[in-house]
Amino acid sequence: MPRRLLRPRELARQLRLRARRQPDEVEEYLEGHGADWAAIAEATPADAADILEAISESAAGELVTELTVDDAAEVLEELRDDLAAEILLELDPQMASRILMEMPPEEAVDILERLERSEINALLELVEDESADEIRDLLTFAPDSAGGLMTTDIAALPIGMTAGEAIERLRLLHEEVEDLSYVYIVDEAERLVGVLSFRDLVFNRPGVGLEEVMIHNPVTVQTDTDREVVAELTQRYNLFGVPVVSSQGRLLGMVTHESVIETVQAEASEDFATSVGAGAEETVYTHVARSVRVRLPWLGLNLLLALTVAFVIESQTGLISREPILAALMPVIALLGGNGGSQSLAVVIRGLATDSIPSGRSREIVARQATIGLFNGLALAVFAALVTMALIGLGVFSTSQASSAQIAAVVAAAALANLLIASTSGTVIPLGMRRIGLDPALASSIFLTLITDIVGFGGFLLVAGLLL
Amino acid sequence: MPRRLLRPRELARQLRLRARRQPDEVEEYLEGHGADWAAIAEATPADAADILEAISESAAGELVTELTVDDAAEVLEELRDDLAAEILLELDPQMASRILMEMPPEEAVDILERLERSEINALLELVEDESADEIRDLLTFAPDSAGGLMTTDIAALPIGMTAGEAIERLRLLHEEVEDLSYVYIVDEAERLVGVLSFRDLVFNRPGVGLEEVMIHNPVTVQTDTDREVVAELTQRYNLFGVPVVSSQGRLLGMVTHESVIETVQAEASEDFATSVGAGAEETVYTHVARSVRVRLPWLGLNLLLALTVAFVIESQTGLISREPILAALMPVIALLGGNGGSQSLAVVIRGLATDSIPSGRSREIVARQATIGLFNGLALAVFAALVTMALIGLGVFSTSQASSAQIAAVVAAAALANLLIASTSGTVIPLGMRRIGLDPALASSIFLTLITDIVGFGGFLLVAGLLL
Numbered sequence: 001m002p003r004r005l006l007r008p009r010e011l012a013r014q015l016r017l018r019a020r021r022q023p024d025e026v027e028e029y030l031e032g033h034g035a036d037w038a039a040i041a042e043a044t045p046a047d048a049a050d051i052l053e054a055i056s057e058s059a060a061g062e063l064v065t066e067l068t069v070d071d072a073a074e075v076l077e078e079l080r081d082d083l084a085a086e087i088l089l090e091l092d093p094q095m096a097s098r099i100l101m102e103m104p105p106e107e108a109v110d111i112l113e114r115l116e117r118s119e120i121n122a123l124l125e126l127v128e129d130e131s132a133d134e135i136r137d138l139l140t141f142a143p144d145s146a147g148g149l150m151t152t153d154i155a156a157l158p159i160g161m162t163a164g165e166a167i168e169r170l171r172l173l174h175e176e177v178e179d180l181s182y183v184y185i186v187d188e189a190e191r192l193v194g195v196l197s198f199r200d201l202v203f204n205r206p207g208v209g210l211e212e213v214m215i216h217n218p219v220t221v222q223t224d225t226d227r228e229v230v231a232e233l234t235q236r237y238n239l240f241g242v243p244v245v246s247s248q249g250r251l252l253g254m255v256t257h258e259s260v261i262e263t264v265q266a267e268a269s270e271d272f273a274t275s276v277g278a279g280a281e282e283t284v285y286t287h288v289a290r291s292v293r294v295r296l297p298w299l300g301l302n303l304l305l306a307l308t309v310a311f312v313i314e315s316q317t318g319l320i321s322r323e324p325i326l327a328a329l330m331p332v333i334a335l336l337g338g339n340g341g342s343q344s345l346a347v348v349i350r351g352l353a354t355d356s357i358p359s360g361r362s363r364e365i366v367a368r369q370a371t372i373g374l375f376n377g378l379a380l381a382v383f384a385a386l387v388t389m390a391l392i393g394l395g396v397f398s399t400s401q402a403s404s405a406q407i408a409a410v411v412a413a414a415a416l417a418n419l420l421i422a423s424t425s426g427t428v429i430p431l432g433m434r435r436i437g438l439d440p441a442l443a444s445s446i447f448l449t450l451i452t453d454i455v456g457f458g459g460f461l462l463v464a465g466l467l468l
Numbered sequence: 469m470p471r472r473l474l475r476p477r478e479l480a481r482q483l484r485l486r487a488r489r490q491p492d493e494v495e496e497y498l499e500g501h502g503a504d505w506a507a508i509a510e511a512t513p514a515d516a517a518d519i520l521e522a523i524s525e526s527a528a529g530e531l532v533t534e535l536t537v538d539d540a541a542e543v544l545e546e547l548r549d550d551l552a553a554e555i556l557l558e559l560d561p562q563m564a565s566r567i568l569m570e571m572p573p574e575e576a577v578d579i580l581e582r583l584e585r586s587e588i589n590a591l592l593e594l595v596e597d598e599s600a601d602e603i604r605d606l607l608t609f610a611p612d613s614a615g616g617l618m619t620t621d622i623a624a625l626p627i628g629m630t631a632g633e634a635i636e637r638l639r640l641l642h643e644e645v646e647d648l649s650y651v652y653i654v655d656e657a658e659r660l661v662g663v664l665s666f667r668d669l670v671f672n673r674p675g676v677g678l679e680e681v682m683i684h685n686p687v688t689v690q691t692d693t694d695r696e697v698v699a700e701l702t703q704r705y706n707l708f709g710v711p712v713v714s715s716q717g718r719l720l721g722m723v724t725h726e727s728v729i730e731t732v733q734a735e736a737s738e739d740f741a742t743s744v745g746a747g748a749e750e751t752v753y754t755h756v757a758r759s760v761r762v763r764l765p766w767l768g769l770n771l772l773l774a775l776t777v778a779f780v781i782e783s784q785t786g787l788i789s790r791e792p793i794l795a796a797l798m799p800v801i802a803l804l805g806g807n808g809g810s811q812s813l814a815v816v817i818r819g820l821a822t823d824s825i826p827s828g829r830s831r832e833i834v835a836r837q838a839t840i841g842l843f844n845g846l847a848l849a850v851f852a853a854l855v856t857m858a859l860i861g862l863g864v865f866s867t868s869q870a871s872s873a874q875i876a877a878v879v880a881a882a883a884l885a886n887l888l889i890a891s892t893s894g895t896v897i898p899l900g901m902r903r904i905g906l907d908p909a910l911a912s913s914i915f916l917t918l919i920t921d922i923v924g925f926g927g928f929l930l931v932a933g934l935l936l
Contacts, residue, residue, distance in 0.1 A: 044705075046704045046705060050826070053826050053829075054826050054828050080824055167670070170671075171671050174667060174671055180667045181649070181708075198666070198667060198670075199642060199648045199666065202635070202666075202670050203638075203639050203642055234729075235729060235730075236514045237512075237514060238726055240708075240725065257708065257725050257729075258706055260729065261702075261703060261725075261728065261729055261732055262703075264729055264732055264733050264736070265732050265733075265736050265821075265822065268732070268733050268736030268737040269736045269737075269739065269817075269818040269821060269822070271737065271740060272739060272740040272743070272814040272817065272818070273811070273814040273815055273818065275740070275814075276807060276810035276811050276813075276814055277807065277811060278810075278811035278812075278814050278815050282815050283815065283818065283819055283824065284815055284816055284819040284824070284825060284833050284836065284837075285824075286815075288836060288839050288840055288843070291815075291840045292840055292843045292844055292847075295808070295811050295840070295844060296844050296847055296848075298807070298811075299804060299807055299808055299844055299848055299887075300847075300848065300851060302803060302804060302807045303800065303804055303848060303851065303852055303855070303883075304855075306799065306800040306803040306804065307800060307855070307859070309799045309800065309803065310796040310797055310799065310800050310865070311796070311864075313795055313796040313799065314792075314793065314796040314865055317792035317793070317795060317796065320788065320792060320795050321789050321792060324782075324785035324788060324789060325782065325785070327781055327785060327788050327795045328778040328779070328781040328782040328785065329778055331774065331777045331778065331781065331799070331802065331921055331925055332771065332774040332775060332777065332778050334799065335770060335774040335777070335917060335918070335921060336767060336770060336771055336774065338806070338917060339744060339745065339766070339767055339770045339913070339914055339917070340763070340767055342744035342746075342913060343741070343744050343745060343746035343763050343766075343767075344746075345744075346740040346741040346743075346744055346746050347741055347746050347747075347750050347751065347752055347754075347759075348752060349737075349740065350737040350740070350741065350751065351751055351752040353737060354733065354737070356548055356751065356752070356753075357752060358518075358521050358522055360522055365752050368752065368756060369752075371756050372756055372759045372760055372763070375756070375760045376760055376763060376764050376767055379760075379764055379768075380764075380767055380768065380771060383768060383771065384771055387771070387772075387775070391775070396779075397778070397782055415771075419767075445807070445810060446807055449803060449806060449807070450803070453799055453803060457799055
């Protein structure tokens with residue numbers, strides 16, 4: 001990780017801009033800049049992965065064959081899983097399976113999950129290795145469960161050892177351990193009985209028994225524990241990782257801090273997508289058919305709900321015929337409300353995601369957001385009224401019977417009401433979803449814009465009916 | 469972190485539900501359930517923090533005075549910073565400052581940043597301690613910079629030592645080191661010259677010189693490096709933490725994995741808020757005046773932009789007067805487009821945030837999202853046409869001259885066009901923002917709904933003008 005290696009990263013950037021090069025062109029380009037493909041892959045696999053992402057899959061496959069199995073494994077770990085999977089299929093199956101065996105098993109599994117059952121079997125059959133069995137086991141867990149996230153390359157020591165003996169044992173084993181933040185202590189049935197941080201192990205008297213210094217009954221999760229719970233526990237207790245045990249308490253693996261970081265990132269960015277009815281796991285590389293399948297039902301629901309808005313307006317068409325400018329101004333109020341409500345929605349959903357809104361404080365949070373909506377509503381009501389009067393005065397908009405002051409008053413009152421209701425709804429919707437046990441973000445934007453549209457259109461016409 | 473300690477957590481939940489208890493009531497309640505306030509605070513500070521969050525600030529202050537300084541420090545670290553700051557002010561200043569000195573300096577700084585300058589000085593003056601100076605130094609850095617995130621309690625060793633000597637030195641020092649994942653090696657001018665993971669240090673021959681085994685020129689950041697860059701580097705190179713150096717290369721501190729996790733979470737949840745013009749740092753506890761100040765300009769901009777939609781409709785009022793049902797149906801198309809566009813927007817912003825869209829692939833990503841929009845548009849066009857014909861047939865909506873088939877055709881064509889354009893815009897907007905060097909999420913929802921509304925209303929009326 002030397003600093004000078006930010007240079008290949010810059011080269012990777014340059015290559016990206018030149019899209020879809022052939023392998024020999026890439027190598028020539030790198031050499032022309034005093035860098036070498038194999039050397040980059042060895043020193044900074046993440047930069048090498050950037051280069052592979054910039055070129056076509058088959059070209060990437062060719063470049064990978066030029067690497068040692070070790071280096072290829074490290075580079076593929078850094079790639080997007082779906083691209084790594086495609087590259088594996090481009091490679092000679094023998095090499096592909098050797099690369100897989102070289103990876104931490106949970107990384108291999110992440111990649112294999114992108115392949116067909118038959119392709120997976122073909123690759124795993126080529127290796128006579130207990131890693132293959134390990135990988136088969138891991139493939140049975142859901143990708144967003146502790147089982148799907150865990151590494152099995154952990155430091156597990158039998159109870160009864162002294163600290164000194166433990167360090168000597170680890171000296172022999174440690175190269176196979178992925179994350180040595182913790183040492184796990186197991187009984188003769190491989191049940192987890194304690195944990196000790198590696199640093200505490202090192203600084204203890206060599207003669208002390210692990211049993212005396214380990215933490216008993218550590219926090220554990222099971223293979224089917226949701227990744228969100230794993231991330232919560234880790235943050236709550238400031239852990240570097242969490243052990244995963246079977247229902248009988250047998251130690252199976254550990255979710256490392258690296259997986260936790262990825263999980264936290266995935267969970268935090270999930271809310272935006274969920275709130276508009278896109279898939280929580282959807283990425284820009286998700287298959288089109290799958291994206292359509294996930295999004296379409298929400299759009300259909302939205303269409304049906306939107307008809308409510310149509311009913312509201314339909315009931316007021318007489319008013320619109322009398323004063324057509326109303327038809328032009330009503331979407332302005334709806335847009336404003338939608339925006340103001342989404343601001344509250346985004347902030348409240350974040351608050352819920354970071355677990356910082358105890359139920360006892362819900363009422364206070366609603367009051368705060370409503371207050372924000374009130375002040376913003378007042379400011380915008382004045383602004384909108386002035387703009388409306390100016391535009392009518394300048395002849396940009398024209399009224400049939402109403403005065404510009406009347407129209408401005410309607411706009412102001414509707415803007416104030418919609419911003420107030422929007423901020424409140426943007427808070428109440430996610431809090432309400434939580435109360436009934438649903439994901440607070442789920443389709444919340446859809447429900448919110450329904451409300452802001454009903455108020456934006458219906459409320460606007462209601463006020464207009466009263467004032468004109 | 470024993471497993472049985474999930475029980476106090478449950479008690480904390482129960483207490484939350486009973487909101488705003490007095491300290492003696494809380495203690496009584498805990499005792500009634502066989503738990504003890506001081507014991508919970510000692511064993512699981514995070515659970516104790518939950519209890520404090522559930523009650524009033526003054527009651528929380530009283531409960532904290534019952535703890536040892538050590539335990540109080542650990543509990544306050546787990547609290548929201550603003551609440552911890554309020555509690556500090558409730559305490560006897562002597563105790564408050566002793567608690568602050570007991571915390572890792574960067575945690576103390578996070579809390580102090582919520583107080584007034586004069587309050588901070590009053591607390592720091594009470595301690596004759598180099599920690600106070602350290603904290604003063606840290607307070608000069610922006611909270612979202614590496615300087616604002618770093619801990620200064622790190623393991624720094626002079627070059628020239630052997631591995632064995634280093635371990636002996638750390639044996640004496642390690643209790644003051646917050647995160648011992650890495651040992652940093654400095655020259656006589658305290659400049660960082662190398663890094664070694666603690667595990668590599670332990671498993672090296674005791675006689676080997678640090679210089680021979682350390683990694684030279686490690687990745688570093690400076691105090692003013694943005695936290696987003698810190699998080700990116702950490703994830704890119706799979707680090708447990710990043711050293712922070714001065715412009716002269718002097719080692720100042722380290723951003724730990726714990727801070728990185730918090731940063732990743734904050735950054736990932738920032739996008740949703742930014743996209744609708746709420747503050748990236750805004751929480752549900754942000755002062756109302758500050759929230760209003762951040763949000764209002766975006767709402768004002770939205771109002772001005774929304775007038776474009778009004779112009780578009782204004783130009784078609786003749787058509788609306790002739791066929792008033794159009795006024796009722798046009799928001800349905802706008803809502804659908806807004807929803808479909810937001811789905812693409814959320815997915816693309818996530819892709820950009822996780823750095824998984826190389827510029828070379830932008831065109832491909834746009835094509836994919838457009839295809840999704842096309843398929844969803846086709847499906848919804850059919851559905852919307854059928855629903856419209858049914859509702860007109862049932863007499864729920866009435867037309868003046870047009871046939872139900874004509875209206876259904878307008879709705880179908882407009883729905884298809886808006887979903888296609890919306891998905892494309894939801895992709896092009898954030899990609900375009902990135903290209904011109906802006907935050908891809910910045911106000912992107914506002915621009916998107918502007919487009920979907922213009923197409924939703926204007927496009928709908930355009931199609932209606934052609935078909936009716």
